[in-house]
Amino acid sequence: MKPSIWRYVKTPKLMKLMKSLDGAQEITSAYVDEAIERLEKEAKEGVVRPESEQSVLEKLLKIDKKVATVMAMDMLMAGVDTTSSTFTAALLCLAKNPEKQAILREEVMKVLPEKDSEFTEASMKNVPYLRACIKESQRIYPLVIGNGRFLNRDSVLSGYQVPAGTCVSMVPLSLLSSEEHFPKAAEFLPERWIRNATDSNGQCPANDLKLKIPFVFLPFGFGPRMCVGKRIVDMELELGIARLIRNFSIEFNHPTENAFRVPP
Numbered sequence: 450m451k452p453s454i455w456r457y458v459k460t461p462k463l464m465k466l467m468k469s470l471d472g473a474q475e476i477t478s479a480y481v482d483e484a485i486e487r488l489e490k491e492a493k494e495g496v497v498r499p500e501s502e503q504s505v506l507e508k509l510l511k512i513d514k515k516v517a518t519v520m521a522m523d524m525l526m527a528g529v530d531t532t533s534s535t536f537t538a539a540l541l542c543l544a545k546n547p548e549k550q551a552i553l554r555e556e557v558m559k560v561l562p563e564k565d566s567e568f569t570e571a572s573m574k575n576v577p578y579l580r581a582c583i584k585e586s587q588r589i590y591p592l593v594i595g596n597g598r599f600l601n602r603d604s605v606l607s608g609y610q611v612p613a614g615t616c617v618s619m620v621p622l623s624l625l626s627s628e629e630h631f632p633k634a635a636e637f638l639p640e641r642w643i644r645n646a647t648d649s650n651g652q653c654p655a656n657d658l659k660l661k662i663p664f665v666f667l668p669f670g671f672g673p674r675m676c677v678g679k680r681i682v683d684m685e686l687e688l689g690i691a692r693l694i695r696n697f698s699i700e701f702n703h704p705t706e707n708a709f710r711v712p713p
């Protein structure tokens with residue numbers, strides 16, 4: 450937002466940033482190289498996996514090694530702390546709201562009756578409260594502040610003419626805690642994401658807590674450039690949280706006012 454001194458002088462902060470980026474690149478490329486080596490060794494040994502069991506990396510390698518490597522590194526850089534922070538936020542919300550945790554456990558017990566019950570595709574379609582808990586924790590502890598896009602055509606936004614090529618930042622962060630969009634915004638209420646059951650007259654009563662404008666809540670962005678990892682994240686969070694809640698009672702007995710903060 451300010452004139453960028455770092456373009457002309459290598460400031461200590463720039464050096465620190467570059468060092469961190471180099472570190473992230475080294476770690477991710479080491480993992481990707483290791484996976485490529487393993488796949489190449491398996492190919493030499495004649496191991497053939499059906500398409501459905503091949504990894505994204507394995508499929509991309511057949512098209513272009515460089516693209517495959519960069520994609521796999523991107524996925525590690527974009528996918529590790531994002532998922533773990535979101536996972537932690539969901540657990541924190543459940544720990545702080547034991548009555549909601551109990552409702553969730555009741556739902557999970559139905560799909561995982563035994564301690565070691567297997568997840569099935571069908572069972573995971575039947576967990577609306579789990580999905581609602583995850584969404585509600587993403588509202589309370591949002592990972593991203595919003596999205597950005599370069600306009601590809603001249604547009605009118607809120608009455609302003611904005612020319613093509615302009616970078617537009619959409620930052621709905623404060624709306625996520627506004628009463629206007631989320632009644633009882635300070636409370637962890639997964640119920641706001643649940644469609645009300647149909648009553649005996651076949652009517653579905655309105656859920657007063659429900660969000661009216663879906664674009665206010667886009668934790669994974671929207672459109673062709675939305676998060677490519679969303680489905681992986683959904684699966685990781687749903688399976689991980691269901692398993693934990695099934696087998697453990699989650700508590701967190703420490704202060705949580707600044708549970709997440711951006712380091713200075």
Ligand code: HEM
Binds near residue numbers: 527674
């Ligand atoms: C809870 C976890 C995550 C959240 C909340 C999240 C959120 C986001 C958001 C908001 C965007 C920008 C979307 C837009 O501008 O419309 C994005 C992009 C992206 N995400 Fe994620 N992400 C998560 C996990 C992951 C994972 C696990 C992966 C990889 C396996 C991943 C890979 C990517 C990539 C590659 C992009 C760039 C897509 C593009 O520009 O076309 N993310 N993510």
